[in-house]
Amino acid sequence: MEDQNQEKETIRVLVKITRYTVYMAMLAVACIIILIVILLPGQQPAKTIMANPTAGDPAIKENAGAGSARRIPADAWKAPDENLIPNNKEGEAIKYGKELIAHTGLYFGPRGTIAQITNGMNCQNCHLEGGTRYLGNNYGSFIASYPKMSGRAGKIEPASERIVECFERSLAGKAPDTTGKEVKAILAYMKWIGKDVKKGQKVVGSATEKLAFLDHAADPVAGKGIYMAKCESCHGADGEGQLNADKKSYQYPPVWGKNSYNDGAGMYRLTNLAGFVKNNMPFGATYENTQLTDEEAWNVAAFIDSQPRPHKDQHLDWKDFSKKPIDFPFGPYADGFSEKQHKYGPFGPIRASHKKRYKNS
Ligand code: HEC
């Protein structure tokens, strides 16, 4: 009797233990499933501003997709720490130069306090964060490469002249005196931020990204759709941007139209505009968290370039036609390609023909 009861008891205990084990196992599996669902990235279908990188995007491998998870390389150029600007006369000039780059419109715009000689845009509208941002059209390699032979000007050009060219083209205005206090201050700032770069040094992440060429022309019609969806809310239906409440400077700078940069500006060239937009727009996008595919960046750039803007007479630029950049949209050219192809591409055949023709281009 005793033995039998004990046996029954043991079986009962064993059954209980088994049941608990099964329950626990099921609970553990449920927990793991919940954890996987919570932690798995890439669940947001919409790519909004500042969205997380999209995992599993097949375009990541070729770095061509929007939201691709790229990392800024460790050897990328960084501007020196601003806190180390010296507390002396030179330091004053550097700080003043930075201020002029950030708020150019306040000093030189249509209501400028120093002179009224520009369209009201700031240098910083295109040279982001005072020209220090990774692939945000930064000034990292500028000062070390000047004075340099300018194909556009057809002569050896000092840094101060290159600086005022942006007043005449990007700010569609007049050049300030290169020996005046303001240009000297901008120069002091440029020297400061580029002080750790040596002549001839290869600077990682300077200026804008050179996107891979499309094998067809960029498409302004497709670009219009992107503009309306992702740019118009800030830059306006007519590309006119939006002034700040004080009407002295822009909250959102104009991307075309009478108050924007002229067609002699570097930003009017498709490779510069597409590379800039890819890594910096819509505002909030970064190299590590892009919002547009390469193709979208090329197309929206093509749309912007198909719209009207101030014209600059450039017939004295690029006197040696063979030095014209492949995306310089005004003939005559030394090659047989049309103005249209030089404006919108495809650029591959032009590059290949120049390589054959000029060897070192
Ligand atoms: C509309 C956009 C835009 C604005 C505004 C602008 N720039 Fe630029 N800037 C560019 C682009 C794009 C380039 C590259 C041009 C090229 O490849 O020809 C450039 C090139 C330069 C360079 C040469 C950099 C190098 O490494 O060779 C300097 C210097 C410069 N800009 C200074 C200025 C200053 C100073 C201002 C304000 C007075 C200014 N820029 C305003 C777009 C702009």
Ligand code: HEC
């Ligand atoms: C949330 C607002 C916003 C959106 C959306 C936006 N931008 Fe911008 N954009 C800015 C601001 C602000 C600047 C100036 C940045 C600065 O001064 O630091 C700028 C600057 C620019 C510039 C250089 C300056 C100029 O006026 O030409 C270009 C080109 C540009 N944006 C193109 C685009 C394109 C193309 C898109 C859409 C893909 C876009 N932006 C979407 C806010 C925006």
